[in-house]
Amino acid sequence: MSSSRPYTIVCPQCEAEQEVELYDAINVQEAPALRDELMANQLNAVTCPHCGFQYRVDKQLLYHDPERRLMIYWFPGQEGEYRQNRDLFLQTLQAIDSALPDEFDPPTVHLVFTRTELIERIYLLEADLNERVIEYIKYMMYSRNLERLDPRSKAILFNAEDSNDQALCFVTQNLETMQLEEMLEFDRKAYEGLMEMFDQDDQTAQLMELFPGPHISARALLLDSNADATD
Ligand SMILES: [Zn+2]
Incomplete structure (x- = not known):
């Protein structure tokens, strides 16, 4: 079910x-129009009744697609708050989990x-791709081009739009200007090869160790290991 409530802002x-x-x-x-609003950058958009200013409120949001058994929780915050927000999220999940009946598989x-x-x-996820394997591919792209692709x-x-049966497409984004810069391609056959490789138990374990979740991100992993190295 979708839910909304009044906020004073x-x-x-x-x-x-x-x-x-x-x-x-x-x-x-239930409400496909809300997906369209989100994609069009219109979800939780506000027009001020006093001055007419239009803006978007970035707040915590649960995205639920029951048909795909897909739930994504958006927890907006600054990069420095990620660890703290991840811990808060995990605490909430544990609380929900312990309140659910044992036979319920969330x-x-x-x-x-x-x-x-x-x-x-x-x-x-709508393209039926595996998020851990995709982040692993990004991890390789970063690691092989650290000079040019600095995760900081x-x-x-x-890039779902330009991906096809032959290639998975990626695009780099400059985080200072937010401009999209360079297109990168990854052979889809190589992706299938990785999927097969990671299907083996010991390899699955390695992938899970690299990306345990709940936040699965090659960039965050690289930044985290950088931070640990300089601690
Ligand atoms: Zn205003």
């Missing part, structure tokens, strides 16, 4: 206080921290 332009209705959760099977909840990650993950300043995003 302050317009970032004129600072007028206003009460607006914002979504906490969307079920895109779907995996993906955790994302930015709107870009949310949209990317939706496209990825560049994100690699999966």
